[in-house]
Amino acid sequence: MLENIEIPETLEDAVGILADQPGAGILAGGTIAVAVLKAGGLKVQTLVDLSRLPIAGINTDGARISIGAMTLLSDLLENDALAFMHEAVRCMASPTIRNSATIGGNLIIGGDLGVCLLALQSELVVAGAEGVRRIPIDEYYTAGLRAGEILTAMEFDAPDRATWRHCKVMRKKAASYAVLSIAAVVPLNGSIVERPRIALGALAPTPVRARRCEGMLDGKPLDPEVVNAAATEALADIEPVDDAFASAWYRRRVLPVYLSRTLLADNE
Ligand SMILES: Cc1cc2nc3c(=O)[nH]c(=O)nc-3n(C[C@H](O)[C@H](O)[C@H](O)COP(=O)(O)OP(=O)(O)OC[C@H]3O[C@@H](n4cnc5c(N)ncnc54)[C@H](O)[C@@H]3O)c2cc1C
Structure with a gap:
């Protein structure tokens, strides 16, 4: 049961409390931690509240x-x-x-x-x-x-703004968790892609890089034929599951479509 909330002012003190009390939890904005605590899912005696630490900005x-x-x-x-x-x-x-x-x-x-x-x-x-x-x-x-x-x-x-791509697919337009999400940096030398970085969310236990897709795009022109083939290859990098927002089947089905659209989007 929670007995104590520590509100240290220095990082050194915060780290010291966590070292002295290995079972202590961390409280930041509390938007998840407080709900979990109330539901009985966070069984800690001490919470270390980070709100006074100089680690914002x-x-x-x-x-x-x-x-x-x-x-x-x-x-x-x-x-x-x-x-x-x-x-x-x-x-x-x-x-x-x-x-x-x-x-x-x-x-x-x-x-x-x-x-x-x-x-x-x-x-x-x-x-x-x-x-x-x-x-x-x-x-x-x-x-x-x-x-x-x-x-x-x-x-x-910071990436050059023209190289940035992002897409989050949601069941509703706001305040909804992802069916899938994509963030990418796609540098171009003329029309040729150079060392792209593509990350995928809600398609595996953690966000993952679409390494095979990146490899297929690197050194190639950013045109629909190349991108569509590379986007399909991204299926090899994901392990989606069924959840309240979409099935694994649906996520696999739509990823190549959203990934192609996102990569080909004109961000100028
Ligand atoms: C209604 C609702 C809708 C939401 N929708 C989305 C959404 O669409 N997309 C999305 O990404 N998120 C969404 N969230 C999640 C929201 O972004 C998170 O609740 C929030 O980012 C957690 O931050 P917090 O500061 O409140 O963390 P807390 O709730 O205080 O802590 C969460 C966890 O992180 C740990 N922690 C926090 N900070 C640190 C740190 N500095 N070092 C080590 N451990 C730490 C804590 O120990 C705790 O386990 C939603 C949440 C709610 C309640």
């Missing part, structure tokens, strides 16, 4: 962007350097939830932001009892965080 240094884990989803919509991503953020939850939900919480619960961050080849900054370390987002999706670690920031290079 967006910093841009040239093309490099760093976003603190306690930054709200709604704050992303106020930042011009992230304009390329605004449409993707508006597809996440509702304005009310976005005003409380943090980007750290969204990544940890496997939310839509992770698909964008995977396509952006983000690096995660995490703090634990052994210090601060940086992990590529792919590694996070395979190995997770270590016990007692706090995600403090995410960093990536």
